[in-house]
Amino acid sequence: MFEIQEMDPAYYRKRTRNATLKIMAMFIVIGMIVATAFVEYLGPYSSNHIVLNLLGALVGLAITGLIVRYFFKDSGWMHEAMYGWRLKRNLMHITNVIDAVKEKAAQDDPQALKILRFYHLGLTQMYQLEDNSHELIEIKAEKEQLVQQLINLGIDIHQTRFDPSWVENFNNDKLD
Secondary structure, eight states, X not given: XXXXXXXXHHHHHHHHHHHHHHHHHHXXXXXXXXXXXXXXXXXXXXXXXXXXXXXXXXXXXXXXXXXXXXXXXXXXGGHHHHHHHXXXXXXXXXXXXXXXXXXXXXXXXXXXXXXXXXXXXXXXHHHHHTTOHHHHHHHHHHHHHHHHHHHHHTOOXXXXXXXXXXXXXXXXXXXX
């Protein structure tokens, strides 16, 4: 279950930028060490050092990814970056079936309406966090229409929680 959290966009951007710089620095160090080691130890077996450097950098990237995934993803300095990643991931679950969700929402299906409301709230937050005001304007009319539909049906407009399993029915409908 994912829940939208209140977050200051300027603080979010600062923290994600810092996390990105830390991960980049880690990759540079690990990538350089591994690429150098590849050239040093595998150089006698290959005359193409560019390929060895590239392979070393790719292995360094994989090592950095594993370190971040298993050691740092739950640390405090990665909180905002991981929150943004999880938010985008959950929005993607909905985006994959958005046509079916909108079709059911037009028929006043309560589950589809709740999913669509979460989608709008999540998109709004993501656009605010990423300072993308143009896209906020694009979805404004659709959001307002949905809010009015929810109010008319007596459904809570504060849909800040989402479970990816909610879209499984829409995946099945999409396949039919």
